Amino acid sequence: MLNRVAIAAASVLAFAAATAGASAQTYTAPTAAPRTTDAAALAAQARQREVHERFDRGVGAEERGDWSAAATEFRRLIVLDPPEPKGSTARYDLALAEIHLGHLDAAAALLEEALHRDPRFAAAAANLVAVHLRRNDLGAARAAADRFVAFAPESALALYGRGIVALRAGDFAAARSDFRKLIDTDPSYAVAHYDLALVELRAGRDDAARTELEHALALSPAYARARFALGTVLMRGGKRADARVAFDRCARDAADPALRALAIDLRDRL
Amino acid sequence: MRILRRSAIAVVLALGACIGAAAGAEMLLDDPAASLVDSAPAGWLGPITESGRTGWNCAPEHAATARTASAAALPHD
Numbered sequence A: 001m002l003n004r005v006a007i008a009a010a011s012v013l014a015f016a017a018a019t020a021g022a023s024a025q026t027y028t029a030p031t032a033a034p035r036t037t038d039a040a041a042l043a044a045q046a047r048q049r050e051v052h053e054r055f056d057r058g059v060g061a062e063e064r065g066d067w068s069a070a071a072t073e074f075r076r077l078i079v080l081d082p083p084e085p086k087g088s089t090a091r092y093d094l095a096l097a098e099i100h101l102g103h104l105d106a107a108a109a110l111l112e113e114a115l116h117r118d119p120r121f122a123a124a125a126a127n128l129v130a131v132h133l134r135r136n137d138l139g140a141a142r143a144a145a146d147r148f149v150a151f152a153p154e155s156a157l158a159l160y161g162r163g164i165v166a167l168r169a170g171d172f173a174a175a176r177s178d179f180r181k182l183i184d185t186d187p188s189y190a191v192a193h194y195d196l197a198l199v200e201l202r203a204g205r206d207d208a209a210r211t212e213l214e215h216a217l218a219l220s221p222a223y224a225r226a227r228f229a230l231g232t233v234l235m236r237g238g239k240r241a242d243a244r245v246a247f248d249r250c251a252r253d254a255a256d257p258a259l260r261a262l263a264i265d266l267r268d269r270l
Numbered sequence B: 001m002r003i004l005r006r007s008a009i010a011v012v013l014a015l016g017a018c019i020g021a022a023a024g025a026e027m028l029l030d031d032p033a034a035s036l037v038d039s040a041p042a043g044w045l046g047p048i049t050e051s052g053r054t055g056w057n058c059a060p061e062h063a064a065t066a067r068t069a070s071a072a073a074l075p076h077d
Helices: A002-024 A039-063 A067-080 A086-100 A104-117 A122-134 A138-151 A156-169 A172-185 A190-202 A206-219 A224-236 A240-253 A257-269 B002-030 B059-065
Strands: none
Touching: A039 A067, A039 A086, A067 A086, A086 A104, A086 A122, A104 A122, A122 A138, A122 A156, A122 B059, A138 A156, A156 A172, A156 A190, A156 B059, A172 A190, A190 A206, A190 A224, A206 A224, A224 A240, A224 A257, A240 A257
């Protein structure tokens, strides 16, 4: 009899322990059931659901580098025409897929559309400048860069992009101004000193170029292209021995085989 | 005859290439600054999710408006 009571008590205790655990478990809230039978409302809900799914699949495809699959999802998303900011985001994401598929003209058009929908979409503005630079369309790149700097005047990407465009177009005053602003904002960025040095070199100001290259190399001693540029400035100034040392160091630091071969060639000719 | 003509053309082209390369190297020695190239365009900013730009954690937008080169993922060389 006592034995049965003990077994019953143990069973009650075991049940209590099991139910205590279960009561501590949390459940996610169920998805709200559609409380309508209206055909238009149901169609709108279905469209929202599809927008959500297409974004998930498209971004997932981009993250694993499946650009064709991503493009398919975002093309359909644009047909669905979601409200802002999803509409401009879909165009931005499709542009990214088109870039990787080699369709730079299509990407530029999509980024323009994204910026038309949201004129302060900074990521779209940044990628548009880079697309036009790769298309070698300096006029379009300058227009895109001017627009980007106008709404994000302190953005490092905006200043860098416009500086590169201006340097390539031979607008040394604009390039100097943008690289100088970038250096004022972030003095530790060696590449801005290098590009500013190119501006000064092309403008015939070799002393200013040398100063900027020395800054770049103080920040990044193994910066081979800056070392090569310093060698050229020294050579132009008649300092052949110093130039030889610079080309020799460049030959040791350069990861780019073409730059290394050029540095070796110049070192051996001095 | 045809083979001879083809061989002659090949020799002339090869000589031309050698003379061109030598002239290029000499020009480079005169002004090596002509071989300097500006740094690369910025890399692509990545994908943005459905809620990315309505939330606070949109990495491409943060990079596009960042003030420092490292936060903007600008080229290193």
